[in-house]
Amino acid sequence: MAFYKISGIKRYQINLTDHAFWLGVDITDVNIEFRSYGLNLSEQLRNIPAEKNKILPYYPILSAVEFQGFDFDVKGKKIIFSGSTYYKVLGDGLEFFKTISKLLQLDENLIFIFAGSGNGNAIQEFIKKNNLEHRFFLIGDRYDLYEIMKRIDYYISTFPFTGALMTQTAVAAGKPVFAYVNPKSLFNDLKDLFYKTEEFQNIDSTEKLIETFSEVHRQETVRNFSEDPIITEESFAEVLHDILNDKNPLEFLGKREKVFNSYKSFNSLMIESENLYNPAYEKTVNIYLSHWEKFKIIPAYRSQQYKKLFKENKIQFLKTLYYQLTNKI
Structure with missing residues (x-):
């Protein structure tokens, strides 16, 4: 909101995590992407006008910390x-x-x-x-x-x-x-x-x-x-200087590709990762959802329950399967 309220100056956004969700398509005058995937995502799905988008790859800042060693043997490996x-x-x-x-x-x-x-x-x-x-x-x-x-x-x-x-x-x-x-x-x-x-x-x-x-x-x-x-630190500074002067010297990196399928794939993977491997998610589900609610909406939970029923009570397994197939659950 603060950024949105600023007026009278040019507002630059550095889209460092180009795959992430963020609000405020209209709060920026220049959007700096580090690769063409982010550029395509911003144009195709965030609806940021092409003329606002620039490209500037970043470089790594290499750590000067001394090697701390391994607590296992790597000799000959x-x-x-x-x-x-x-x-x-x-x-x-x-x-x-x-x-x-x-x-x-x-x-x-x-x-x-x-x-x-x-x-x-x-x-x-x-x-x-x-x-x-x-x-x-x-x-x-x-x-x-x-x-x-x-x-x-x-x-x-x-x-x-x-x-x-x-x-x-x-x-x-x-x-x-x-x-x-x-x-x-x-x-x-x-x-x-x-x-x-x-x-x-x-x-x-x-x-x-x-x-x-x-x-x-x-x-x-x-x-x-x-x-x-x-890209070197010096080249990065030169391109950034050009961008601040309304140029886009690395525009040639902006190859146009359809990214909607990648966007869907990213979302599915994030949901999979959160649902299966995030303890906070599991805790929340266990607190707020009943047994049958979990059974209806969480495929992994349903699969676990089917396996358990099949081992413990095959008649109940068949009844449960029937109720689900006939949409009575």
């Missing part, structure tokens, strides 16, 4: 690394971790390290269920990420939600990056952040990711980018 808040990797039925498990099967000397925080119950259960206690390590939030990146061998960008700054940090450290971007998840497309090189490529399936990783892993030496692909 090849390290796959990734990191984010946990919600970014909990959707799509834990596809991210299933893919990591398949990568670890390629070589017994491969280990996986994940930095981040959140509700890790599902991750811990996955590690235990797949007997990965000695090959899959959660190290929590770390402030020495750049130093960690220098000591790992491969970086896997998170999915179903990507981590842009983490990926940039991995590239800055000269590490090979594997970035999976489903055609319906353009919110994971980070190529605009690396517009200075054609060498940064997206991978369009987890099967292809595993195949590409295997090929790189078999090589004795890993080829790094032939040039620095990230």
Whole structure:
């Protein structure tokens, strides 16, 4: 409201989290996006006029914190690394971790390290269920990420939600990056952040990711980018100066793509992540919804109840199934 009331000056919005929901389409005169996905989202779904939108990719501020070490042995191991808040990797039925498990099967000397925080119950259960206690390590939030990146061998960008700054940090450290971007998840497309090189490529399936990783892993030496692909602080300042003078020098990055399907996919993944892995959501549902209300509106709860009834009382199972199919529940 304060921003809306300001008059007599030009108002700039930096859309740093371009996938997020926010109010106030009309409170800004210039909207600065960091990639074309955000630009398309703003034009197609937020209805911000095209002439208001500019593009300026950001650069990572690399931590100067000294390496804090690991509390497990990495001698003789090849390290796959990734990191984010946990919600970014909990959707799509834990596809991210299933893919990591398949990568670890390629070589017994491969280990996986994940930095981040959140509700890790599902991750811990996955590690235990797949007997990965000695090959899959959660190290929590770390402030020495750049130093960690220098000591790992491969970086896997998170999915179903990507981590842009983490990926940039991995590239800055000269590490090979594997970035999976489903055609319906353009919110994971980070190529605009690396517009200075054609060498940064997206991978369009987890099967292809595993195949590409295997090929790189078999090589004795890993080829790094032939040039620095990230915008420099100086170039960032120059482009920002131009934007403040009503120019848009990186307009060529604004490739037009339909983003509605990606928008729907993002929403579905967020709902899945919240419904299945957020303890606060589960607590709220248990407090405010009756047994039958949960049964009617929450598919996962209904599935659990069916399994329980089938084991304990098959006649009641059949009755319940009948009532649901005939819409009497």
